[in-house]
Amino acid sequence: MSLLSLFSSRFSLRQPQRLAALTVLRAMSSNSKLDFSTPIHRITPGALVDKDAYKKTVPILALKVEPSQTGYFLKNEAMRGAILDVPRYKSVVHSPDGRRLVLTRFDDKNDFPPPTQQFLEKEKAEIVNYNIELDYDYWTAEAILHASLPEELVDGAPVGFAKVGHIAHLNLNDEYLPYKHFIGQVILDKNSSGQEGLHTGIETVVNKLDSIDNQFRVFKMEVLAGPPNFAVMHRESNCSFFFDFSKVYWNSRLHHEHERLVETFKPEDVIADVFAGVGPFALPAARKKCGIFANDLNPISFNCLNLNARLNNVTQLVRAxxxxxxxxxxxxxxxxxxxxxxxxxxxxxxxxLRRESKQRKQAQKKNVEGSQSEQGSPSGRNRITHFVMNLPASAVEFLDAFRGILSPDNVGGRDLSGIYDKANMPMIHCYTFTRELETEKAEVDIRQRVEEQLGAPIEEDISFHLVRSVAPNKEMYCISFRLPYGLAYGA
Structure with a gap:
């Protein structure tokens, strides 16, 4: 099946939408001695989710009132602090006889504060027993995992994940692997589109199996919960990205870095994206009207890049x-x-086009000629202004390719000094890793490796940006610098 066919069959009906996740449930200290803690159910390796193990009944007192009196009891000063207030549970429920039950945070009449007791006696309020029934669906993922994993694994329980389209991507430490399917099912249950109050659109949970060690930067993964469906539609930077997560490289943790670098580009720029993947830098830049030459060695990424250019209406600006x-x-x-x-x-x-249509209509009414946007345009853009090299494991090793790229021998005998003069050399944005954790030492290490590979010193517009820590002793940087004039012309 072609990428376009797969896309059409997978996403013609709907696209999961990301909405804000619920905050972690905490038993409210104001609820006196009521116990809203999650039932403890310590699991053994290989265990699956048993939803019945998380049922719990919390007995309380409620005030049975007429519907018209509900607001009066809720807002009365004497009831301040006496009304039940716990996450995701209403303080007023319907009674079978048509009246309302105002739930309190007490299970014994003697525990009501004196002002509350006096108010209830004055109003001749009917106080009844009520049971709050809680179950697996009520508790958050963190609450379930804390109540279920062995006590020594509770701290650092893996409730966080990277979201890629409808996939939750985990990277479990070894000590959690015996409980991986339990963890995966909990993550799925608590983040699926069907979970009440929570619509993050997660349908499949996967775990990374090994490090990225192949030329296409693709890692093996196993499905922990949900169907093995890796064809995703992902939204980032107001762009849509369709790809098979098992066959191309994608890192949602670089979202802010994509935005940061694209923000530095101007609409008139032309970007050469050396390791473009499915387009996380290229497509947002094209949406900004930058011209893009985007490249990737992975043929699947290349096909997705072309498809995504069509999806985002930027084919006129992207050469893949x-x-x-x-x-x-x-x-x-x-x-x-x-x-x-x-x-x-x-x-x-x-x-x-919509704006121009509106302008034409306005112009017709005023009997003036069309707007400037309709009056032709200057010649095309043919000068590369930026190179993006997002392959941190080895991008530095590709820098020697810049030696002599503007020399006549490399461009069919042309003299490009009128296009690429000393004031208009391209900027290089090269991503790399370093083991140096101190900023100054990291910059010295990166600069030394860059200059060694280039075969020339870098001297203009040099900057370093710490992208993220990828391991306890490993950090990712972006070094930006202007391509040396003499190096580019082979001098």
């Missing part, structure tokens, strides 16, 4: 390729010259 990174770097300069991208002001998205 499936090449080795060094070959892409060596050839993209000439490709930009031979196949220029349209100028930013000539690019028209749907919102632009």
């Amino acid at each position: 390729s499936c090449l080795d990174g060094k070959e892409f770097i060596r050839t993209v300069i000439l490709k930009a010259l031979q196949d220029p991208l349209p100028p930013a002001q000539a690019v028209k998205f749907n919102k632009d």
Whole structure:
């Protein structure tokens, strides 16, 4: 089945939507001696979820009142602090006889504060017994795991996950693996679109099995809960991304880094994305009207990139390729010259077309000529302004490809000094890892490796950005610098 067919069959009816997750349930201290804690049910390795083990009855007192009197009892100053107040449980419920039950936080009349007792006696309130029935569906994922995992594993229980479309991606430590299917089912139950009050759209829970060690940066995974469906539609930076999570690289933890770098681009820029994947940098930049030459060695990523360009209405701005990174770097300069991208002001998205339609109607009413956007556009963009190299494990090793990329021998004998002069050399944004945890030492380490691979010093517009810590002794950085003029021309 083609990517387009798979996309159509998978997402023609609906797309799971991300909504805010519920806060972790905590028994309210104001509820006196009432016990709203989760029932303890310690599990053994390999155990599955037994929902019946989490049923609990909490007896309380309630005030039976007429519907018209409900607000009076709730808002009366004498009842302050006496009304039940726990997460996700209403303080007023219907009585079988048509009246209302105002729930209190007490199970003994003698525990009512004196002002409350006096008020209830004055109003001749009918006090009745009421049982709050709690079950598995009531408790949060954290509450269930804390009540179920062995006590030595409670601290650090894995309730967090990376969300990729409808998939919850876990990275369980070894000590939690004997309980992986239990954990996966709890995560699924508490984050599925069917969970009452919670609609994060999770349908499948997976666990990473090994490190990323292949040329396509894809890791093996196992399904812990839900169907083995890896074809996802993911939303990020106002863009839609469709891909098979088991066959391409995607890291939702880099969301803010994608936004940070794209924010530095100008609409008139042309970006060469060397390791583009399915487009997390390329497509948001294209939505900004940047011109994009995007490349990925993985043919599946390449196909998804093209599909995603169509999904996001940016095909006119994205030129995709499936090449080795060094070959892409060596050839993209000439490709930009031979196949220029349209100028930013000539690019028209749907919102632009709607605006122009409105402008034309207004112009017709005033008997004036059309807006400037209809009066032609300058020639296309043929100069690369930025290179993005998001392959932190080995991107530095590709930097030697920049040696002589602007020399006549590399661009068919052309003299590019009028296009790429010293003031207009491309910026390089290269991602890498370092074991140095101190900022100064990390920058020295990264700069040294970059200059060694380039074969020349970097001297202009140099900056370092700490992206994230990926392990206790490993951090990810982005180094940005301007491509040295002499190096690019082979001097």
